[in-house]
């Protein structure tokens with residue numbers, strides 16, 4: 493099928509779909525109105541959480557229907573621009589005294605066309621501006637990042653961008669908020685089991701992202717001299733990065749252990765608790781019984797030597813429990829940093845809530861056997877259970 497034929501079919505499909513929604517819109521509007529049970533208890537709250545709606549945020553609601561969700565967002569203070577390709581739906585939205593701005597249906601058709609064909613173009617229309625250093629600084633202050641404190645950051649730059657100055661701009665904003673007496677810490681391990689680690693040349697693991705790999709290369713940043721490296725800058729950087737190779741990687745005498753000792757904060761920027769290594773420290777302090785064999789390679793007298801060890805590892809998905817534990821106690825601050833959802837909590841609070849729950853069930857972080865998770869099953873087997 494040639495591109496012209498494809499485009500013709502797509503237009504035809506769009507017209508058909510629009511006609512169907514024009515027919516159904518009033519029925520849908522009467523039935524759902526300001527939200528049925530699914531809308532108001534499941535979809536709405538989950539979307540609001542994901543968006544981390546803040547006053548004066550601008551949100552484009554594509555395919556707004558009768559505007560039920562746009563009105564929720566507007567009530568939370570967002571500036572909402574909404575559009576739908578069904579003119580009848582737009583009439584329903586207007587009839588409900590809509591206070592958000594409605595775009596004409598043709599405009600939506602044009603945009604939905606982009607969405608189908610060139611998703612990146614629609615994305616760039618929504619997130620069209622790079623956030624300035626001033627806005628970023630304000631966001632970090634609002635979240636509760638402490639001047640003069642120790643801050644361990646795990647992040648996805650993809651989720652955070654675009655921001656002024658790119659990855660370096662983000663690092664500078666973080667350092668600016670911490671000030672001269674604060675210490676910034678990021679993971680910096682290589683993840684290459686077979687390669688000896690050299691803190692001066694070994695790249696950070698690709699999974700840690702572009703910011704982590706830029707950070708250790710910056711002037712004044714210290715990096716652990718071992719495979720499970722973290723990098724840090726500031727008054728506590730030397731203490732945090734100076735322990736010898738920790739086995740397993742997140743024992744108390746390791747960078748995350750030192751951040752915990754120093755009552756540091758942990759910032760999860762565009763990532764969840766599954767990226768939160770401080771929870772591995774909690775597992776060790778709780779004495780969880782699972783250990784998986786793994787290895788790394790170090791240089792001894794100039795020769796690569798393999799070191800075998802056991803690590804408390806699994807898929808880490810169930811680290812997400814920490815969200816509920818911390819939220820329930822008011823110990824986690826959440827909001828927007830850059831364009832990403834951010835979580836901030838003290839390392840000691842993260843460890844504290846995890847210890848409390850692991851005391852009741854040391855296998856809590858492992859998926860149950862019925863979930864079919866290969867990694868968690870392997871961890872479970874290592875306990876002899």
Ligand SMILES: [Zn+2]
Nearest residue numbers: 807859865868
């Ligand atoms: Zn699992």
